Amino acid sequence: MILKELSIINYKNIAQAELQLSPKINCFIGNNGMGKTNLLDAVYYLSFCRSYTNPVDSQIIKHDSDICMLQGKYIFEDSTQEEIYSGIRRRQKKQFKRNKKEYERLSDHIGLIPLVMISPADIELITGASEGRRRFMDIAISQFDKEYLRALVRYNKALQQRNALLKNDEDLIDITLLELWEDQMVEDGVLIYNKRVEFIMKLTPMFNDFYSRVSGSAETVSFEYISQLNDGDFKDKMKGNRQRDLSIGHTTVGVHRDELEMLLNGFPIKKIGSQGQNKTYFVSLKLAQFKYLLDTGNTTPILVLDDIFDRLDSKRVEEIVKLVSEPEFGQIFMSDTNRESLDKILDRLNNDSHIYSVINGEINLI
């Protein structure tokens, strides 16, 4: 599937843009702070109903405006078209429409326009808290598995409710209600766990393959899915921890505590990775996510590469360029600050490409 036309009004510093996009490569060039990431973020928004960089909708509306609008026209492999619209007003519920019809739930949209974004902010996957690594799994799986997304929404709600009960005085807690939320958490938690196990199992060889191709096999990498559900029954654990949870005031067992341990040459990459190795790691992880989505879904996802070549040596850049120019990669959006380096990359890609300049939020085809 490709994004054929994109219209933007008041998205961050982009006051207005109307773009007819290339089905293959779209490059956005400009100096720092000009709006390249904002443009790529708008493309991301139309897939996920939220910004990649800022979860607060009111902050994505251009500073001096009250309304922001995004519209994308997509064409699928079987020639069907989808028109996706989002309107965001300050202090109002956002509108999100598919072919002029408003979604009842935003989660219904997730997966329709699969997309993988690779950005410098992904360093958080390595250096940040475990929440970011769980979100990586959740976003990746939710794009092709509605059952997973629904279970995740129910699990999080049940967790919130259980935690709210646990904050009460122990004598005042309604145990029947507590058990009700626990049963819900167990039912959905087991489903989430099983799907995460399967996802990681299939993702691992793809990740290893990408990493060794990009790095020229210079390092060995791995990751491990760590969950309290790896051993023992979740229901028993939940019951066994109840007294402890009551005294602490929150739930200490469940898939909301899962972790993805990332290793480089057998050591935690968080502690020993160089900037280039970290970048190679998360780029390979995201490329593996792309491949997984491609193999699982029924349309080629959009790939968005925000400023990813910085801090990589020329050999690694060349390998990534070679990889994404393979036919299985479909439409690509990328940004860079340097026209010369981008030209070299495009020469090698030898593809149908559009190059745009981005200056203070104005976007023009060069």
Ligand SMILES: Nc1ncnc2c1ncn2[C@@H]1O[C@H](COP(=O)(O)OP(=O)(O)OP(=O)(O)O)[C@@H](O)[C@H]1O
């Ligand atoms: N809601 C908003 N309204 C107006 N401008 C905004 C808003 N949010 C962010 N900006 C502006 O957008 C600019 C940042 O744009 P962006 O992150 O896209 O830059 P970039 O071209 O990717 O730069 P870099 O090369 O440094 O990554 C900043 O000048 C910032 O002030």
